[in-house]
Amino acid sequence: MQEHEDQNVPQQVEGKKLDIVETREFTDKEAAYAAFERAREKLLALNSWHELAGNVSAVFTLKDKFGRPVARMPEVGDYVMIDIPGPSPAYGHGYDWVTVVKLEDRAADGYVMLSLKPSPPPDEKDSNTVAHFFSSHSSTSLIVALTANKLQVSYYGRNETINTDNKAIVDDIRNLFVGFGAKLGLSHPQWKKLVLGILG
DSSP: OHHHHHHHSOOOOSSEEEEEEEEEEOSSHHHHHHHHHHHHHHHHOGGGHHHHHOTTSOEEEEEOTTSOBOOSOOOTTOEEEEEOSSOOOTTTTTSEEEEEEEEEEEGGGTEEEEEEEEOOOGGGTTOSOOSSSBOTTOEEEEEEEEETTEEEEEEEEEEEOBOOOOSSHHHHHHHHHHHHHHHTTTTHHHHHHHHHHHHO
16 A cells, blocks of 8 residues: 555655545455445545535535536546635635546555645636645645555645735735645644545
8 A cells, every 4th residue: 555655645845744544444355345435436426525524624516627517526637626614715716726637546456546736727727826725736635545454545635835826915815824724734624524434
């Protein structure tokens, strides 16, 4: 499992990092693989993440490369619109945005990984300005991996630096407020609940 993490989780270079790892062990391989399949489905059902993470969590909406809502598994190049409780950014039409930059789905091997990075909103895809409280250097990786009878669900936040390079000063202020909260650990409970919800 360490090999998967080394290959798919970006190297930590700057800012803050956040690791959340939860495991569950089963008595036989059949039960373990059935649990892996359930966890895989939950990870890839991105539109339902807020149901796993609780009432106060952000709401995630999967959209295609044109910004249209979709009810399917994520694909590389898709967007995710994030409705975070609290002040909303002006840029991004009131939402934070990330894109799916990597998806490795090897169900037969008991492994699936999804990686997201802050991005502009779909209608400004050529912009260099991201619509997110973290900068474009940051990333989020979620991994579900099965080794023998042990199921592991992991969250890896890397290079979490606050985005203060915005078109509007009000968004810089908002991002400082939300970003500092996340760096102080206020986002940890939400991601922890999501990881535990995926683990089942």
